[in-house]
Amino acid sequence: MSAHPGHGTAGTRDVAGPRVWGDMTVEVALSVMAAARTGRLVVCDEDGQRVGLVTRARLTAVRDSLGYTDRIRLRDVTDGNGLLALFS
Numbered sequence: 001m002s003a004h005p006g007h008g009t010a011g012t013r014d015v016a017g018p019r020v021w022g023d024m025t026v027e028v029a030l031s032v033m034a035a036a037r038t039g040r041l042v043v044c045d046e047d048g049q050r051v052g053l054v055t056r057a058r059l060t061a062v063r064d065s066l067g068y069t070d071r072i073r074l075r076d077v078t079d080g081n082g083l084l085a086l087f088s
Helices: 028-035 055-063
Strands: 019-023 041-042 050-055
Touching: 028 041, 028 055, 050 055
Parallel strands: 019 041
Antiparallel strands: 041 050
16 A cells, blocks of 8 residues: 555556555545645556546545544445445
8 A cells, every 4th residue: 555656558648646556445545635735646456557536625535424434445435326436
C-alpha cells in the first residue's frame, strides 16, 4: 500500500495527484491526502492502471457514516447504488 507519483501510463497523465491502490484503507488514504496536501487521489488496480479518482469529501463522508469500520478499503467505497464511487 504505497502512494506513487502522478506519472505513468497514458491513463494517469491527465490526472494530477498521488496514485494509490484500491486495497488502501480509507484512513490511510486520508492520511496520504493530508501529507500530499491534495483533495483527491488517483486509484489504481493491481496492474497500476487507473481505475478512478477518490476525493477527500467522499472519504470523509464514508468515514463519518454509521457503518464505517477501519477495514473499509477504497475498492469497497460505493455511491449508494452499488457502484464504485471512485469517479465521483
